[in-house]
């Protein structure tokens with residue numbers, strides 16, 4: 157049941173070069189909130205999701221479903237759901253501290269990008285699985301496994317020259333699950349518009365923490 | 375406070391080529407449980423963690439700490455902690471269903487790789503932050519943000535030609551936090567041995583779900 161693991165060892169200098177290059181690529185990633193409607197081929201979206209599906213998972217349960225929405229009418233319905241909930245989030249649910257913490261991002265409840273971006277990828281975690289005989293299958297660590305797959309998906313999107321906005325629309329999960337006909341073991345985790353930035357897209361002028369603030373060496 | 379977002383648009387064929395190539399690279403990733411002690415330069419580890427630190431995070435809180443352990447004595451102490459807890463996990467905590475679900479992986483509570491791998495990277499989520507004036511800062515979505523950073527870290531490790539084992543040693547968090555002098559807002563999320571596979575490393579003969587089982591298109 158175990159098989160040899162094939163591995164070709166790179167020279168350390170080559171690992172160093174590749175690790176630098178990948179850092180430079182990923183460091184250019186930004187959450188983009190202004191999209192153009194330029195199309196993205198379906199084959200590219202397929203490859204991005206295939207790549208996310210290579211993630212590790214607790215006991216190899218692969219507890220994820222990716223829904224790629226390209227249909228303009230469904231995108232409109234998603235936008236309507238998200239905007240209605242986000243208006244309540246901003247005006248009532250979040251509280252002044254949260255609204256204040258988000259000020260620099262200049263986000264609002266208007267989400268034009270949900271109808272502009274070529275695709276919306278919704279990432280669902282499966283809280284349990286269903287065995288051939290109908291019994292439930294335990295999905296160990298489904299939350300973290302699906303988020304790891306999400307991180308790999310973000311890498312794949314960036315690597316393909318596309319942009320996204322990582323988002324977790326509060327309180328929209330059940331409505332979006334119904335809209336997209338997902339079953340009750342599937343819970344929405346991430347909503348990612350995917351496509352190209354608008355020509356005049358801007359981003360908050362954020363800095364990232366320097367390495368010594370996020371790393372300790374022992 | 376907003377700045378223009380610079381973007382160079384790739385031709386769709388180029389996006390397709392890159393998305394294919396990245397899928398092929400990531401699809402070769404496997405969780406490896408047999409490591410050689412071949413060294414990995416510190417600069418490579420720095421770059422991997424720098425890359426993880428480019429992840430998005432709720433309200434840009436960057437709620438993560440990465441601890442890279444290269445010291446052999448500390449690795450021994452980590453191994454002692456993990457093996458002691460894992461023995462209890464396997465014999466008492468997990469229950470026969472879990473033990474059964476793990477059978478194909480042939481994992482046990484003996485974790486030689488924890489002292490063999492060149493490095494161990496521990497990923498901590500910060501459940502809250504601390505403001506300059508000492509007050510607590512809310513870390514929105516710290517769990518999912520840190521796991522997304524973990525997924526980007528896995529991509530970076532694979533891209534650099536190294537291997538890892540994604541693991542979440544049950545009940546070891548508090549002891550490892552104490553050993554590594556982390557503060558009380560830091561909770562261990564992932565423990566990743568990082569290095570090269572042993573020449574005779576094997577992996578379980580697993581298949582991944584085909585695309586149509588993990589993707590829906592609308």
Ligand SMILES: Cc1cc2nc3c(=O)[nH]c(=O)nc-3n(C[C@H](O)[C@H](O)[C@H](O)COP(=O)(O)O)c2cc1C
Nearest residue numbers: 212213214215216297300301404405481540541542
């Ligand atoms: C959150 C999480 C926890 C895991 N914990 C362990 C672990 O404690 N021990 C182990 O041997 N493997 C662990 N794994 C690895 C999985 O068993 C592995 O990813 C899965 O069998 C698929 O194999 P692959 O990673 O080679 O594709 C874990 C994976 C994830 C995502």
Ligand SMILES: Cc1cc2nc3c(=O)[nH]c(=O)nc-3n(C[C@H](O)[C@H](O)[C@H](O)COP(=O)(O)O)c2cc1C
Nearest residue numbers: 186187263322323324430431432433434515518519
């Ligand atoms: C879990 C999570 C949830 C997020 N939710 C939202 C959101 O609802 N709306 C939004 O505009 N940005 C959201 N973001 C994006 C963050 O604001 C962004 O990642 C952060 O400001 C850092 O900017 P960067 O991604 O450009 O580096 C979210 C990010 C994460 C990781």
